Amino acid sequence: MTTERFEVRRQVAAPPRRVFALLCEPTGHVTIDSSGMLQSAEGKPVRQVGDDFLVHMDREALNDYPMGTYDVRVIITRFEQDRLLEWTISGTIQPPIKHLYGYRLEPSEHGTLVTSYYDWSQIEQRYREKGIFPVIPESGLRATLGILARQVEQKPA
Numbered sequence: 448m449t450t451e452r453f454e455v456r457r458q459v460a461a462p463p464r465r466v467f468a469l470l471c472e473p474t475g476h477v478t479i480d481s482s483g484m485l486q487s488a489e490g491k492p493v494r495q496v497g498d499d500f501l502v503h504m505d506r507e508a509l510n511d512y513p514m515g516t517y518d519v520r521v522i523i524t525r526f527e528q529d530r531l532l533e534w535t536i537s538g539t540i541q542p543p544i545k546h547l548y549g550y551r552l553e554p555s556e557h558g559t560l561v562t563s564y565y566d567w568s569q570i571e572q573r574y575r576e577k578g579i580f581p582v583i584p585e586s587g588l589r590a591t592l593g594i595l596a597r598q599v600e601q602k603p604a
């Protein structure tokens with residue numbers, strides 16, 4: 448049986464509202480990206496399903512598929528303030544691939560339990576046959592959560 452979804456969790460010493468605020472900022476995605484693919488972003492903070500922003504990408508960072516630099520539009524598919532943010536992308540490859548990325552936030556005694564997920568279960572067979580999924584390994588999600596924690600946790604003075 449093939450896994451078509453990764454989920455990783457990390458306890459972050461920051462309240463959900465601070466974590467969520469970073470995730471709603473287009474530049475926040477670039478800041479916490481562990482893959483090296485996200486180069487920069489343009490757009491307003493997202494506030495609801497259907498909001499979107501532009502991300503300038505560099506696939507050469509992964510050295511796996513010769514796409515070079517390109518742009519994608521991040522489109523919010525699920526939004527629950529301070530609890531859930533999910534998106535898909537549309538870009539060079541059409542029709543859109545239909546892979547999903549997201550974060551679930553749960554308040555905890557020590558701040559926020561953050562779950563990051565990547566789901567490629569809805570991609571079309573023609574993309575599946577290319578053998579490039581998952582694009583991001585589970586370890587990449589885990590590394591991104593480490594960077595996210597470093598960005599939002601307050602350090603004692």
